[in-house]
Amino acid sequence: MRRDWPDICGGLALTAVGLLACGWALAEYDLGTLRRMGPGFFPAILGALLAALGLIVALPALGRAGMPARVAPRSAVAVLASIVIFGFGLPRLGLAGATAASVLVASLPAPQPGWTWRIVLMVAITLLTVLVFSVGLRMTLPVWPRLP
Amino acid sequence: MTTWEGLLYGIGFALQPGVLVYCVLGVVLGTFVGVLPGIGAMAAISLLLPVTYYITPEAALIMLAGVYYGAQYGGAVASILMRLPGTPQSAVTALDGYPMVREGRTGVALFAAMASSFAGSVIGIAVLVMLAGWLSTAATAFGAADYAAMMILGLVAASTIGTGQFAKGFAMVTLGLLLGCVGTDVNSGVQRFTFGQTELLDGINLVALAMGLFGVAEVVANVQDPDRQGVVERIGFRRMLPAWADLRQMGWPTLRGGALGSFFGALPGTGSTLSSFLSYAMERRVARRPERFGKGAIEGVAGPESANNAAAITAFVPTLTLGIPGDPIMALMLGALVIHGIQPGPLMLEARPEMFWGLVASFGIGNLLLLILNLPLIGIWVAMLRIPFRWLYPAILVFVCLGVYSVRGLTFDIVAVAAIGLAGYLLALAAFSPALLLLGFVLGPLIETNLRRALLISRGDPMVFLERPISAVFVVATIALLLLSLWQAWRQRRNARADRREAA
16 A cells, blocks of 8 residues: 655654654753743643644555655765765865865766766866855965875 | 935935945845746855855845845746746746747736836835834834744744645744754753754754755755756847736736735735735636636736735835744844844834835835846846756855855854755655744744743733733634634545545
8 A cells, every 4th residue: 555655754753853852851951830931841842742743744644645755865965975075074175175075076966977077067166166265255264185 | 213214214325335235246146046946045045144244234134135035036037938937936927927938928928027026016115114113113012922922823824824734834843943942041041952062052053054954955856957958039128018908907916916915925924925826816816808817818927926026025024023034034034133133123123223224225226126137137047047057056065065164163064054954855855844944943942932931920820821912812813723724624634535435
């Protein structure tokens, strides 16, 4: 039988987040009273509400066919990896190195074969970034990779 | 300050070169992202948030507002020429705009969109000025309970109106509220959900959240876009001039659309997408020959375009007078002001007249610029439609990273963008609205503070929300909205079941 998987997974994930938040708030923070609410009051209520809403989304979805989600795992991995590379690379590779690496990784899933345009794009964006942010806006960043 | 003095003062302020340049920048950039399908005003404003750290708050607000209404113009161009709505607000415009292009009336369709957008924005400005003066006087009567009740009404309205499933929308709002709790609790100083990360003491960074949810998630969803090869004829200025009959047909729809848009824009939770759909529906109902709609009726372009531009402007009413954003884009604007330490509210009209009147005047100037600039520049926008997305998105990603890094100089924020982007992409896949999450996130701390204050004042008696007349109205409206959406869900399910029985 076909089920509405996006709603089931999404709803259950939200329920899990809600329960965790509610449990954490109950265990760690003071609830206080209605008159003088503690730091735990609002998050505990919100967590419980989110858990309930997650179930309301997920349960009816068990019995109906849904639209399959169009996942693009290659694009997602490449785009997210390029951001993480930039984040960890900036202090070590410098602005130019981090930009070049992340542009190259980001361009991998694009629907156009060939390396030439990727290299051109990499050089162009790296130049532009260094010019705009380092030379133009004078952001204090290391531009070149740090040699060990 | 009377209205006329205020307007003159505002025009003088907005025409200063140091302010005007940001207005121009905003509207040009807005048109650009509006034309490009795949990047909306939300993403563009998120990308610009870090820039606002370096300019005055007035210029920042004027620039971000310019992006917002500029995107509406750009969205209309893409809708009409290519039947690719660049923004959700202009999706309706494609219904009759594109058939007009097929008929060879491209120039007239574009003229109708531009002229009615401009007229709609003028109506919106008039309504904004009238409402703001009145509301900011009325708002001084608002207490903590009233604010809390009004914000909750706004959240419920945003998650019920115009979304398919109420539970999904409300779940996103709740998740946003919960994320808004992260960081140091204002009342007790307790660190909530920080897990020992000093970077989270001030809460989740709004810039990182907005960029992850909109910038990154939208890029991921559009990477595989094939290159567009549309051939669009060159449009001479002469061919844009409409016939007298066209002008006559446009008049009333533009006025009606403007009025409708002004009304729904000012209500929290509704916004400009809804008003353009409503205007289209209304024009079709009042038309003498409704069968023309969908086949190139000029009213179907003029009405919705006027409505969404009017709504884009009156959406600022609750934000500026009460400090309560009515929709996610306004939540970002409010966030930009809060970054500068400005909390908009009823006193802003008096305390910061240059902010309010400068913004109002910039609406007029910006829309006039759009009208003057866009007619001759349409060729350029069309050429831009053909830039393949694969040339743009790696640069967008680098700007996202550097933008978020420039705010606090922490690489933690860059990695946070990746994590938030992953979550945002997954949510979008399962058709959960990230925009509602952001609305909840911005309103969360405001609601919590006002809720706690209201209950402290009433000594823990929750009846305070029904005893104060203002908040009682909001509470009743909230309950009515909830019941209405429950009834709609029940009716939908019954119809679906009936359909299945017929099919069986």
